[in-house]
Every structure is written in C-alpha cells, then in structure tokens.
Amino acid sequence: MQIVGAVLERSGSARPFAESRPFTVSAIELDEPAGDELLVRIEAASVCHSDLSVVDGSRPRPLPMLLGHEAAGIVERIGEGEAATASGIAVGDRVVMTFLPRCGKCPECATDGRLPCRVGAAANGAGTLLGGGTRLHRAAGDLFHHLGVSAFASHAVVNVASVVRVDADVPAPVAALLGCAVLTGGGAVINAGQPEAGEPVMVVGLGGVGMAALLVAIAFGHPVIAVDALTEKLDLARELGASETYTPAALAESGRRAPVVIEAAGSARAFETAFAATAAGGRTVTVGLPSPDARVSLPPLTLTAEARTVIGSYLGSAVASRDIPRYVDLWRAGRLPVERLISSQIGLSELDAAMDRLASGSALRQVIVFPEGTTL
Numbered sequence: 001m002q003i004v005g006a007v008l009e010r011s012g013s014a015r016p017f018a019e020s021r022p023f024t025v026s027a028i029e030l031d032e033p034a035g036d037e038l039l040v041r042i043e044a045a046s047v048c049h050s051d052l053s054v055v056d057g058s059r060p061r062p063l064p065m066l067l068g069h070e071a072a073g074i075v076e077r078i079g080e081g082e083a084a085t086a087s088g089i090a091v092g093d094r095v096v097m098t099f100l101p102r103c104g105k106c107p108e109c110a111t112d113g114r115l116p117c118r119v120g121a122a123a124n125g126a127g128t129l130l131g132g133g134t135r136l137h138r139a140a141g142d143l144f145h146h147l148g149v150s151a152f153a154s155h156a157v158v159n160v161a162s163v164v165r166v167d168a169d170v171p172a173p174v175a176a177l178l179g180c181a182v183l184t185g186g187g188a189v190i191n192a193g194q195p196e197a198g199e200p201v202m203v204v205g206l207g208g209v210g211m212a213a214l215l216v217a218i219a220f221g222h223p224v225i226a227v228d229a230l231t232e233k234l235d236l237a238r239e240l241g242a243s244e245t246y247t248p249a250a251l252a253e254s255g256r257r258a259p260v261v262i263e264a265a266g267s268a269r270a271f272e273t274a275f276a277a278t279a280a281g282g283r284t285v286t287v288g289l290p291s292p293d294a295r296v297s298l299p300p301l302t303l304t305a306e307a308r309t310v311i312g313s314y315l316g317s318a319v320a321s322r323d324i325p326r327y328v329d330l331w332r333a334g335r336l337p338v339e340r341l342i343s344s345q346i347g348l349s350e351l352d353a354a355m356d357r358l359a360s361g362s363a364l365r366q367v368i369v370f371p372e373g374t375t376l
C-alpha cells in the first residue's frame, strides 16, 4: 500500500537542520504484514533524542531510513503467524510501539530486561524488522527501518514483538510517550535504581527521558532533586513536583547528594556530576547514550571507600509488556501526568526544525498527530 512518510536521506547535515533539510516527505510503498507482523495506522509519533542521534550522525545507522520509534496507533491488519495470533491483539486495538523487540528465546531475553534481546538489537542495528529485511520501498530503492518501527509515517508494519496493547482510554500521544521516554526514564528509576521506599531520587539532565524519570519517581512516592543547566527546565521540574532544583554549578557548591542518582543527559560531564552527587552506599544509574568517544574522570577510591555502585541501564532495563501496563495504571489514577512532557504538536514536514529545537534543549516532546486518512 502507499503511505506518506518522512525519510532521513543523510546524517551529519549542517545545523540548522531547518536549512540543510535532511528529511524528505514523500509517498512510500509499504508491504503487507506477513507472519507475525501487524499493519498499524500511526496516530501519534514524537521526536526523541535517539532520532536526533541518527540525524546528527552520533549513532551511525544504514540510510536512507524512515525514522520515528516513540509512537502509538491503531492495528488495521494482522499477519497469520503464530505469535501474532497468540498475542490476542485484534484489529482496532490501540498499540504502543516499543523500540527493542524481544524474541523471547535468547539468553538476554531471560535477564528480565537487564540485557537487550540480541536478536532485536541485531535487527535494529541492521535497520530491519525482527523477521529480517525491510518492508519500505520507493523507486530509488529500499528504506531502512528505525528501531523496528519507522513511525514518522501514516502507517507502519511492525513485528508483534514491537508493540504493547493499551486500552482505548489512553490517548495516542500519551501512549506514544509511554513506549520510549517513560519506559526508559521510569525504568532507570524503578528497575535499575530501585530506591528504598521514600528515598530521594536525583535526576541529572531534564530532557524527555529525565523528566519522565522525575514523573515516575514522584508517582512512586520519592522526593525528587532535579538538576539541569537550563533554568526553564528547572522551573518546569518544580511545577511537576521536584522538591529541590539545582544547576550543576549550584549542586556542586551545595554538596547535596542522593542515594539514587539518574544520569539522563547522555554526556560525560553529566555523568561526572551524577557520580559526584551520589551518597555513600548509593547508586549512580546512567541511562544516557553519549558518543562512543566520550570519557569520564572518576576517583575510583570513592567507589570502594563509600561502597558505591555505578549501574548502566540500557533502555531503562525495561520489559515493555510488563512495565507499560504499570505506567498506564498510574496515568489512569492521575499520578503520572505524561501529557506534561508534550511541548508542542507539529506536522510531518516540520521534522527538520523539530530536530533543531531538540538539539538546543528548547523542546521536551514534540508530537506529530496524524489525522485518519493522511495522504500527501
């Protein structure tokens, strides 16, 4: 079938992207769902830092690629594979896309989310779906998938392992954010940091993932100490319920430390800030994805003398099918106001400028909402 999508033609374009325009919006041919695949009509897709990392070249991926992975939509067709049939997902259901499909059979899939599925990770790296290959084509050749999803488009074909069903009362933009920002940021707190009841949680870096970590920590009853270089973000953190806020400089001066500190900025300096602010016996959780060349400088004696732990949490150590329903329950109870992470609604043709806003830190989550029947 013919769909409309925004294709990233090249990475590492000069900024501002609004001028270099790495995206083209065009008609694309999408295959029918086969085997364990679903055809999903995308309702909402938001712009995440992992999209930007492909645009700016800091995470090299095969190109051209149809980006977008934080999304939700309505199932329109279902393949006849065993897993698709057994999933209980029906045509008309709303599903959340998740960015790392789990095969359920490899040794990593048996680690309860601590390690990413090796089959899913290999498919993501190759820009294919879990079953191999791409379902996206245009006259000039095939397009690669982004993280098994490719949601900057009117429709997507995805493996059933890339979705989690949610009830119809969860609005699509909220559902979309549950699949990446909340899964990652919330998982860094709950799955990796595992604070004791009532213990304070510090969050360093208040992008979408950091703010989601803040919301989830508050929902679970933890006081939150929020740290970011941008005072506008500290203001929002306070509005969302942070009990203390600091710039990195003010934090260093204050000597404030916490038993669980989440680094969600993806930079070496933020990691050093988070490490320095971790209390004796505490855990520094890093969920950010800095460039592969980044290096940090730490006093290793501190680890020993203060009995400290550093935890790398890949994608929030999440098991999407287990964690998303928990976040839905909290959202429904009014305790997880995910809507507050949405800074604007944009169109598919505004992705270039949206990447500039994300890179400058002036946007949290910019959501593309697709009206039914979106065409060129």
Ligand SMILES: [Zn+2]
Binding pocket: 048, 049, 050, 051, 069, 070, 099, 180, 181
């Ligand atoms: Zn993401």
Ligand SMILES: [Zn+2]
Binding pocket: 102, 103, 104, 105, 106, 107, 108, 109, 117, 118, 119, 120
């Ligand atoms: Zn696996």
